[in-house]
Amino acid sequence: MxxxxxxxxxxxxxxxxxxxxxxxxxDTLGGTAYFILEKTSNILMDYPE
Numbered sequence: 001m002x003x004x005x006x007x008x009x010x011x012x013x014x015x016x017x018x019x020x021x022x023x024x025x026x027d028t029l030g031g032t033a034y035f036i037l038e039k040t041s042n043i044l045m046d047y048p049e
Contacts, residue, residue, distance in 0.1 A: 011023065012035070015034075019034060019035075019036055019037075020034065020036075020037075021034055022035060031047045033047065
C-alpha cells in the first residue's frame with residue numbers, strides 16, 4: 001500500500017542573522033523548528049506543540 005507523505009513548505013524564515021525558523025509540518029503536531037548557524041557547528045532545535 002501507499003503511505004501518505006508529509007507536505008512541507010519550501011521556505012524558512014530568517015529571524016536573525018544566524019537564526020532561521022523552519023516551516024511547521026501540518027501532518028504532525030505543527031510545532032516550529034529553529035536552525036542556528038554557528039562557526040564551529042550548527043544546531044537544530046525542534047519544538048513540537
